[in-house]
Amino acid sequence: MMNSGVDVNSCLRRRNTMDRSSLSILLLSDTPGLPKIDLDLLYPERVTYMNFALEPHDVETLSQYTHVITCVQNGENLAALDYGAVREYARSGGQVISCLLEYATDRGWQFSKTHVRDRLEPAMRIEVECDITRGFEVGDTIGWFGSVSSAPDPLYNNQMLQRQILTPIEDEHTTVLGRSTVNEGAVMIEERVGGGRILALDILSPGRVWYNSHGSENKWLFPGNFIGGSIRYGKHYPQRLSYDDFVHAMRALAEKHYGLRLVNEGPCSDGRDMYTLRFGEENRPTVYFGAAVHGWEWENCYGLLRLAELLGNGADIGMDPSELHWVIMPVQNPWGLENFTRQNATGVDLNRNFDHGREEYPMPQDVPVPWDYNYKGTRPASARETQIIQGLVERYRPVGLVDFHTAHFVLMPARGCDEELVATVHADIKQRLRDRFLCQAPYNGAYQQVNMDRIADPTDAPYVICYAADRGCKVPILIEMSGNRDDTHGTAVVTDVVCEISLSVASHCADASEE
Incomplete structure (x- = not known):
């Protein structure tokens, strides 16, 4: 070098x-x-x-x-x-x-x-x-x-x-x-x-x-x-990877860094196995980070890959990572990632398929069928991917869970969250991102700083964050970021922002768990 x-x-x-x-x-x-x-x-x-x-x-x-x-x-x-x-x-x-x-x-x-x-x-x-x-x-x-x-x-x-x-x-x-x-x-x-x-x-x-x-x-x-010093943790990823190549990259990280573990979580809807990267002891409070539950919202996957690398190589992240058990699933919808679709291999919108409020969730279609925009499946947790993610939440009861999406800048908490702790995390994220990156908001929007200033009212829907809130998660949040670009892959800015948000949630969850 x-x-x-x-x-x-x-x-x-x-x-x-x-x-x-x-x-x-x-x-x-x-x-x-x-x-x-x-x-x-x-x-x-x-x-x-x-x-x-x-x-x-x-x-x-x-x-x-x-x-x-x-x-x-x-x-x-x-x-x-x-x-x-x-x-x-x-x-x-x-x-x-x-x-x-x-x-x-x-x-x-x-x-x-x-x-x-x-x-x-x-x-x-x-x-x-x-x-x-x-x-x-x-x-x-x-x-x-x-x-x-x-x-x-x-x-x-x-x-x-x-x-x-x-x-x-x-x-x-x-x-x-x-x-x-x-x-x-x-x-x-x-x-x-x-x-x-x-x-x-x-x-x-x-x-x-x-x-x-x-x-x-x-x-x-x-x-x-x-x-x-705009970039603190981000990393440029020059190539958009297939799902199999992404898993290869996850495996290479786990083999390179002591303490980072690759765990096979079982097959998804197209038969291929889903994987998490783990760090820390399982008896510690758990934080869960996931991306690409909508497969075409893929950029944040690289940010979570970078987060795992930071944990593995002992980077200075402003906290002791051993205080927590980290569960990171960069790709929650392998088939959707591979085929650039919102849904999984059977046409289910996974983030409308979790076992929380599914029956009440509106699905306005003339005839609801697989591949519709919000198709929520035939029953709660009918999709293999949903079952695997719910199983992780059930087993570890994470104190913090972040589900990364791409559409527009907003932080969405689940109803039943610890609203005071979520407000603290939100304020910290805003401070972390201030005066660092410039972008245009999606859909030909305004030019602005990359920020997470907007926070939505707590939501109640068949989302993974709501399922986690039902099981005691204090900071269950969905993050919408700018994304769905073509040919830019994992940009240094996107990966940095994903890491900053994840580390903010983790540090405050660690503090809350000690109280």
Whole structure:
């Protein structure tokens, strides 16, 4: 593994514990545009815009801010940017993010804006693992491009472009963190300058972080890592796995990490076995985490795989994991995951099939039949998957249970939960996620921070969370997150959010069990 020469562990500790409320960011640009809009969403009331072509920006001015971002959007104004002052600010300990044009010009390197039309989707390959690229491994390749029209790329992805620096010179102070798959040019560079740093990155090519974007999904992730340690636990998973390959990945984790166990829970509706990953002693209070009970809501599976990896490798998760018995079922509907359907192999909506309030639950169809959207089966727990999950709840009586879904951001507790404890968990989750990630809400919704601010009234339905509440679960919650994207797989953001939510529930359940 390469590194940039920086004390990575020290950087990670500093970034992960940073009080983002103390940030003060200066955007030096010739027009505010989308960078200012997005930065205001990510760091509300902490971003100041200054037109460098019209206003003085000497070192004394820059030194009033914790971070400076330069963004030349009109090349005719390039000479008006005093990059010497920016560099001196960095030398004195300041933190700088720059677009590639002004940085290349300052270093005397060749800048390129490369159009590929529709031949390929330009990407960036990660070259170094450090605090800026946290969440990614060397060799990970992520889409990084925009289009001439600036339209969301999956809707209009011809005339694609990407910016690079073609002739960077690496030395003890300068490291290429990411290279272009188009021409091997540098897309992301870190330079250590005196007591500070400069992150040079192609910010202008990718569009906004559109809901299903391929080219801009991670646009603000690296600046977020640089500014405030956005990624804490997340990990990029580059490939969407079949169910059999997913089980292979689970088995590999269990074989690699002492204390992590792979348990066969029995066959599902298509005959293949379902599995959990376990950690901790069974006589401890149990927490249960599951995903993909609706098979087409698959992204959160990777977050639970990452959660198991954190437990197995002894990562610092802010609590002693041995206080609990962890039961993790990343894939609760194997056939649905494999075939990208909501239902299982017999057409049952599993989260309408649990033995709680099923008869009263409405199923408005002219003739209810398998494969209907909410088809709840012929009787309570008629599906094999439901029987297996109910069996785990019956056996271990979890103090906390989280069922991860994807549709929109909301936390839904079950009726009968410990409402005070759920409120405490909800407040903690909101705090954990604040000012870290930018996204667009599903279904062409508003641009916003990734958050779990919304909480629904306690629900009463044939859901797994309600079945768990009947059996004494204090924190039975369903989590809806942004998802159902194509071709983005397990993103670092999604996996991080799943881990944060899971760890919040686990830590508060552990505390409640000691009382």
